[in-house]
Amino acid sequence: MSQPFLDVKELRVQFPTEDGIVNAVDGVSFSVQKNETLAIVGESGSGKSVTAQAVMGLINRKSATITGEVFLDGEELVSASKEQVRSLRGKRMAMIFQDPLSSLHPFYSIGRQLVEAIKVHQDISKAKALGISRDMLDRVGIPNPERRLKDYPHNLSGGMRQRVMIAMALLNDPELLIADEPTTALDVTVQAQIIELLRGLQKEFGTAIVLITHDLGVVADMADQVVVMYGGRVVENAGIEDIYYRPEMPYTWGLLGSVPRMDVGRHERLEPIPGQPPSLIRLPKGCVFRPRCPYHELVPGNRCDDERPDLVPTSASHAVRCHLEPAQRREIAAERLGSPAMEET
Amino acid sequence: MGAYIVRRVIAMVLMLIALSMITFLLFNVLPADPARLTCGKACTPAVIAANRHRLGLDDPLYVQYEKFVKGIFVGRTYGSGTATFDCHVPCLGYSFRQGEQVTDLIKAKFPITAQLAAGGFILWLVSGVSIGIIAALKRGKWEDRAIMGAALVGYSFPSFFIGLLLLYFVQIKWHLVSFAGYTSFFDSPSLWFQALILPWIAIAMVQAAFYARLTRNQMLETMGEDYIRTARAKGLKERTVIGRHGLRAGLTPIVTAAGLDLAYVLGGAIITEQVFNLDGLGKLAITSVIDSDLPTITATVLVAATFIIVSNLIVDLLYAIIDPRVRLA
Ligand SMILES: Nc1ncnc2c1ncn2[C@@H]1O[C@H](COP(=O)(O)OP(=O)(O)OP(=O)(O)O)[C@@H](O)[C@H]1O
Ligand code: SF4
Ligand SMILES: [Mg+2]
Numbered sequence: 001m002s003q004p005f006l007d008v009k010e011l012r013v014q015f016p017t018e019d020g021i022v023n024a025v026d027g028v029s030f031s032v033q034k035n036e037t038l039a040i041v042g043e044s045g046s047g048k049s050v051t052a053q054a055v056m057g058l059i060n061r062k063s064a065t066i067t068g069e070v071f072l073d074g075e076e077l078v079s080a081s082k083e084q085v086r087s088l089r090g091k092r093m094a095m096i097f098q099d100p101l102s103s104l105h106p107f108y109s110i111g112r113q114l115v116e117a118i119k120v121h122q123d124i125s126k127a128k129a130l131g132i133s134r135d136m137l138d139r140v141g142i143p144n145p146e147r148r149l150k151d152y153p154h155n156l157s158g159g160m161r162q163r164v165m166i167a168m169a170l171l172n173d174p175e176l177l178i179a180d181e182p183t184t185a186l187d188v189t190v191q192a193q194i195i196e197l198l199r200g201l202q203k204e205f206g207t208a209i210v211l212i213t214h215d216l217g218v219v220a221d222m223a224d225q226v227v228v229m230y231g232g233r234v235v236e237n238a239g240i241e242d243i244y245y246r247p248e249m250p251y252t253w254g255l256l257g258s259v260p261r262m263d264v265g266r267h268e269r270l271e272p273i274p275g276q277p278p279s280l281i282r283l284p285k286g287c288v289f290r291p292r293c294p295y296h297e298l299v300p301g302n303r304c305d306d307e308r309p310d311l312v313p314t315s316a317s318h319a320v321r322c323h324l325e326p327a328q329r330r331e332i333a334a335e336r337l338g339s340p341a342m343e344e345t
Numbered sequence: 346m347g348a349y350i351v352r353r354v355i356a357m358v359l360m361l362i363a364l365s366m367i368t369f370l371l372f373n374v375l376p377a378d379p380a381r382l383t384c385g386k387a388c389t390p391a392v393i394a395a396n397r398h399r400l401g402l403d404d405p406l407y408v409q410y411e412k413f414v415k416g417i418f419v420g421r422t423y424g425s426g427t428a429t430f431d432c433h434v435p436c437l438g439y440s441f442r443q444g445e446q447v448t449d450l451i452k453a454k455f456p457i458t459a460q461l462a463a464g465g466f467i468l469w470l471v472s473g474v475s476i477g478i479i480a481a482l483k484r485g486k487w488e489d490r491a492i493m494g495a496a497l498v499g500y501s502f503p504s505f506f507i508g509l510l511l512l513y514f515v516q517i518k519w520h521l522v523s524f525a526g527y528t529s530f531f532d533s534p535s536l537w538f539q540a541l542i543l544p545w546i547a548i549a550m551v552q553a554a555f556y557a558r559l560t561r562n563q564m565l566e567t568m569g570e571d572y573i574r575t576a577r578a579k580g581l582k583e584r585t586v587i588g589r590h591g592l593r594a595g596l597t598p599i600v601t602a603a604g605l606d607l608a609y610v611l612g613g614a615i616i617t618e619q620v621f622n623l624d625g626l627g628k629l630a631i632t633s634v635i636d637s638d639l640p641t642i643t644a645t646v647l648v649a650a651t652f653i654i655v656s657n658l659i660v661d662l663l664y665a666i667i668d669p670r671v672r673l674a
Pocket of ligand 1: 063280
């Protein structure tokens with residue numbers, strides 16, 4: 001396989017706070033190819049947004065310690081200058097944020113905000129930038145784009161604003177698009193339209209997409225590869241088929257709940273798992289998931305308590321962080337999921 | 346937008362009417378007898394009665410109010426027969442104490458107050474806002490702490506104290522400014538400046554401290570907004586992010602505060618004018634209170650309150666221009 005377009009290696013983000021150091025992202029690695037979608041799932045506070053923002057260079061380096069490596073088309077960004085990362089932001093990599101209602105500036109017209117995004121990176125006239133903006137609004141399915149350019153964010157519905165955000169992200173033809181829960185604030189029909197839109201755009205431009213979501217239906221619809229995060233770490237990284245039919249990590253099993261199959265999984269929210277997410281300040285010595293894991297007794301010698309499991313590859317595109325034996329994991333998964341529904345793929 | 350302005354102007358006019366009624370009533374039910382105050386030592390019951398009649402004080406209150414309002418718009422003639430005097434538009438009453446129409450008194454004093462207010466306003470706004478921005482950008486660092494500490498100190502000193510300190514050291518001890526007192530700019534720009542610089546600083550100090558804190562908190566709040574992150578995600582330079590996206594939203598609430606504070610000082614900086622012996626509206630108000638000069642008291646209160654009501658409207662209109670969301674309201 002060619003070199004991945006985005007390659008994140010051992011990314012670590014620590015926020016010093018009054019209560020201690022918050023290990024928001026703790027050695028996360030993943031990679032995405034062009035034309036491919038990687039989904040990041042995990043419950044609230046697992047570090048998904050911080051990971052995305054660290055990749056984009058949007059975490060203030062003064063308020064956090066960031067280590068590890070982020071390669072964008074071979075260029076390392078964590079050690080790059082601020083100015084270097086800034087010049088890539090909005091151009092080669094772009095991001096769509098969770099809340100479209102508050103992510104647009106309330107005082108400036110849509111047109112002005114879009115034109116601004118173009119003109120940072122392209123030396124063209126305002127008229128030309130307005131033209132590009134209008135075309136992009138049209139492209140993302142906003143009716144009457146000419147008029148919308150003059151509108152202010154408060155004139156638009158939530159779905160329209162999210163489309164504007166998407167249009168804004170795409171203005172400079174980015175090769176990497178990070179979408180942080182792009183549909184959470186929207187109703188189901190609009191969600192489906194937005195996802196359809198992202199898929200269409202990916203097909204057209206070959207964009208690499210990192211999609212952060214709580215929605216397993218969206219994952220099933222769009223993702224090629226899935227990263228499951230827990231307590232700031234990747235606990236499982238697998239192809240879409242493996243995640244739904246051969247998940248190997250107890251936390252993933254919990255997430256998928258009792259209806260893990262792709263066809264039934266549509267628009268299922270992640271199942272809440274009994275217990276509290278771990279404190280990111282005092283991490284347990286052993287497995288982070290240990291306090292909530294019903295299977296730790298199957299691992300001999302208290303290893304779950306004492307020894308931190310590594311993320312171990314089980315195949316070329318599947319890696320798992322768990323002390324259970326691979327055979328054991330497969331057995332439990334098969335039991336929990338019923339017979340693997342291979343025939344449906 | 347048009348309908349919004351019309352609605353707001355109507356509301357303002359109603360408020361001014363209510364205000365004039367209240368002020369009028371307030372000062373006409375005071376225990377002091379306005380007619381008694383017209384003649385001082387020379388008073389005899391006959392003179393008082395005559396003056397009461399001349400001033401129309403023997404009319405029922407509503408008639409007096411009507412005449413008062415009419416006086417403002419069309420002028421008014423006091424007395425009858427040969428003993429009359431005209432009070433030209435806008436007639437706010439006649440001050441026997443000063444032997445002058447109140448409007449003329451106010452016209453004479455206002456320019457000094459206006460210069461005092463304008464200079465102080467510019468000084469406090471520019472210094473307060475820029476200090477606040479610096480503190481916000483250096484959040485948590487020593488610069489921030491030093492600025493906020495100083496602001497707290499500045500904020501807790503009453504302005505007359507700062508005024509007296511300045512007066513004592515800068516003028517009396519160090520002789521850095523002249524003793525000439527207020528001089529018109531056109532007569533001597535240098536003396537004009539020397540007379541006003543200390544009062545400006547005295548007015549601005551407390552306000553600058555307040556605006557520094559307000560600005561800092563506004564900026565910090567704004568810089569944490571989602572749309573600021575969007576601006577950064579576009580790849581904008583940090584300068585643009587702060588200048589175009591942060592300041593625009595962060596400084597909007599400051600417009601409100603500044604408009605009202607300016608109006609407040611324009612109505613007369615009572616303490617500062619007293620400390621620095623400046624002959625402005627504030628001093629006029631104090632003198633008229635000491636002299637129980639009712640027409641002048643009524644008029645100064647009315648003028649000060651009008652400034653605030655009008656600036657309220659201006660601030661709201663500005664707001665509608667700055668923040669497009671307001672236009673819907
Ligand atoms: N600036 C910060 N200072 C301290 N802690 C932070 C900071 N930003 C994020 N965190 C912490 O990092 C952890 C991960 O946050 P993050 O926003 O990445 O979660 P998430 O997985 O995106 O959750 P959600 O699904 O709710 O969006 C949280 O516990 C959060 O409190
Ligand atoms: S390592 Fe142990 S505690 Fe952690 S998930 Fe695996 S079995 Fe559960
Ligand atoms: Mg998040």
